[in-house]
Amino acid sequence: MQEINKVLSKWNNKTELANHKISLNLQADISEVLDEMEDAQSELGQAPSDLSKLSFEVKNAYDEFNAVADEYILLSLNANSYIQNARKVAKKVEEIAKDLGVDPSGVKNYNLINQYEKELSKAQEEIEDIIKEFGNFNF
Numbered sequence: 001m002q003e004i005n006k007v008l009s010k011w012n013n014k015t016e017l018a019n020h021k022i023s024l025n026l027q028a029d030i031s032e033v034l035d036e037m038e039d040a041q042s043e044l045g046q047a048p049s050d051l052s053k054l055s056f057e058v059k060n061a062y063d064e065f066n067a068v069a070d071e072y073i074l075l076s077l078n079a080n081s082y083i084q085n086a087r088k089v090a091k092k093v094e095e096i097a098k099d100l101g102v103d104p105s106g107v108k109n110y111n112l113i114n115q116y117e118k119e120l121s122k123a124q125e126e127i128e129d130i131i132k133e134f135g136n137f138n139f
Helices: 002-100 110-134
Strands: none
Touching: 002 110
16 A cells, blocks of 8 residues: 555656646746737727727818818809800800901900810819719718
8 A cells, every 4th residue: 555655646746747847838828828919909909099080080081071072063063154154255255356357366365265164174074073083982
């Protein structure tokens, strides 16, 4: 019996040493895993605040974009009536110049009417394109 106790005693010591050795080996792994999880928790913990702030900035930019776009759409609509009025004036100048037998381009600022009309039309197209391109946000 004494021999059995002696064997069991040595066996228990070996078991304890084996458990201790496993524990030491795993401590490094546990520390590494905990560090990684802590880093991830720290980064992800900041995410709601960062995303909320960015969401607020995007919403404000979206609202500002729409407000400015609405102003330019109104200006563009007004430009249409300006172009129509300019065409009427140009036509009158052409009729009077024809009756007088003179070239309408000799009338001061007559040539600017076509130039302004082209520039306004180009600006209107660009505004429409930009609004279509950047104004189609899905919220």
